[in-house]
Amino acid sequence: MILRFLGHSAFYLEGEALKILIDPFLTGNPLCPVKPEEFFTLTHILVTHAHNDHVGDTVMLAKRTGATIVCEAGLADYFEEQGLSVLSMNIGGRVGPFHMVTAVHGSTLQSNPTRDGGIACGFVVTIDGVKIYHAGDTALTMDMLLLKEEHIDIALLPVGGRYTMDWSDALKAVRFIEPSFFVPMHYNTSIHIGLDKKNMVAPRDIRTKILAPGETLEYRTK
Numbered sequence: 001m002i003l004r005f006l007g008h009s010a011f012y013l014e015g016e017a018l019k020i021l022i023d024p025f026l027t028g029n030p031l032c033p034v035k036p037e038e039f040f041t042l043t044h045i046l047v048t049h050a051h052n053d054h055v056g057d058t059v060m061l062a063k064r065t066g067a068t069i070v071c072e073a074g075l076a077d078y079f080e081e082q083g084l085s086v087l088s089m090n091i092g093g094r095v096g097p098f099h100m101v102t103a104v105h106g107s108t109l110q111s112n113p114t115r116d117g118g119i120a121c122g123f124v125v126t127i128d129g130v131k132i133y134h135a136g137d138t139a140l141t142m143d144m145l146l147l148k149e150e151h152i153d154i155a156l157l158p159v160g161g162r163y164t165m166d167w168s169d170a171l172k173a174v175r176f177i178e179p180s181f182f183v184p185m186h187y188n189t190s191i192h193i194g195l196d197k198k199n200m201v202a203p204r205d206i207r208t209k210i211l212a213p214g215e216t217l218e219y220r221t222k
């Protein structure tokens with residue numbers, strides 16, 4: 001499978017049968033190297049919570065590609081009302097390749113704050129036998145200890161601080177999860193979550209893969 005970082009918390013995952021965007025904040029994302037118009041075929045769009053920097057271009061992309069939006073039930077209603085294809089789940093649920101897991105964070109629907117934006121979540125996605133954990137926006141939580149048993153290959157963790165974990169908490173999360181390696185996300189897209197590369201250092205036994213926006217990673221199960 002391949003994984004492409006699109007800046008902030010946006011990732012494109014592609015396997016034999018799945019073409020997935022997670023948190024497709026492309027328009028307005030200062031680090032995103034692609035336009036939403038460049039995606040013609042998608043099977044799913046995973047949305048971790050209702051904040052603008054995660055919902056992003058979801059509605060437009062779902063309309064254009066017919067992709068199924070995978071999200072928590074409260075937010076699912078919002079997309080369903082717009083006639084979009086939605087796979088509604090809740091925390092702890094497993095459907096096919098998707099496992100919805102906890103995140104500690106808000107989920108106000110910023111584009112329409114009077115209605116329910118559901119609750120924030122993370123996802124474990126299994127694609128061609130590779131397990132990817134996308135933490136969404138979250139604090140460091142004890143729940144991450146449970147992910148160790150999932151044998152995560154790639155952990156995508158927010159590191160920007162202020163709204164989520166910072167770098168040092170992300171390293172603690174890695175100790176809990178024990179993924180094959182971890183990819184930092186949710187940093188350097190605004191002045192509030194700036195992070196200097198020279199401070200992004202980890203102990204030698206923590207395998208870190210810092211992806212530049214646009215960079216693609218190919219990964220196979222051993």
Ligand code: NI
Nearest residue numbers: 049051105137
């Ligand atoms: Ni958020």
Ligand code: MN
Nearest residue numbers: 051053137163
């Ligand atoms: Mn965010």
